[in-house]
Amino acid sequence: MRNIFRIAYDCYIQNCRNPTWNTKDLALISHYLPYQELLKKLTKLSGQDYDTVLDQFAELLGSDIKESFGVKYNQTVVRTKKNEYTLYINSGDFLGFESEIDMIITRHFTTDTHKLNIIWNQTPPVQFLVEKNYTLKFFNEIGERAFVSRNERMVSLFPNTRTSTISHEIGHVLGLPDQYYPAWDQTTCEYKYYTDFANFMSANSSGVMLPRHWELLDETYRVQKN
DSSP states (O other), X not given: OOBHHHHHHHHHHTTTSSOOOOHHHHHHHHTSHHHHHHHHHHTTOXXXXXXXXXXXXXXXXXXXXXXXXSOOOOTTEEEEETTEEEEEEEOGGGTTOHHHHHHHHHHHSOOSSOEEEEEESOOOOOTTOOSOOEEEEEOOOTTOOOEEETTTTEEEEOTTOOHHHHHHHHHHHHXXXXXXXXXXXXXXXXXXXXXXXTBTXXXXXXXXXXXXXXXXXXXHOOBOOO
């Protein structure tokens, strides 16, 4: 099923020179306000002017792809080896339960190709460190959803937070975004958000860390030399 980001990616890698959009693709793209004005221009232009606006469109789509799928760099994540990462994080309200939380997190981030280690309550060995560690916080409020605050550098957890959700939030700490996809529903003629049940950042209860997640992290974090 096609979605706005798949369309954007197809366009981006082609530099938008040969976009292959059908009627529903165009409807979906034009549904997004930032694209509407550029699409209007494209319908009225030709030649060099058309190419210029098409380049603007490609730049905008590429920016959206980066924002939606790109990793947000975190200084407290250290890539120690080619396929190994270390996260420095404070246990906060879970002081004394580090080993239990460690097991929950690392089992989701240990795959055939990569591994994540956790170091608790220590400052990462990073030059020019300006970001502090994220801290785990517990709030005794029933029914609230776990979330990560980048500004406060905090992972907020609640009584009903599942263990897989804890790991999902750690995925955000590593910099991975949520990955829910808007797509056209032909039965209702409207846009709906869909979940990829194999994708850990889309469905944490059933999904796993996919190769593309590690690829995104590998592109963002360089191996730190001793």
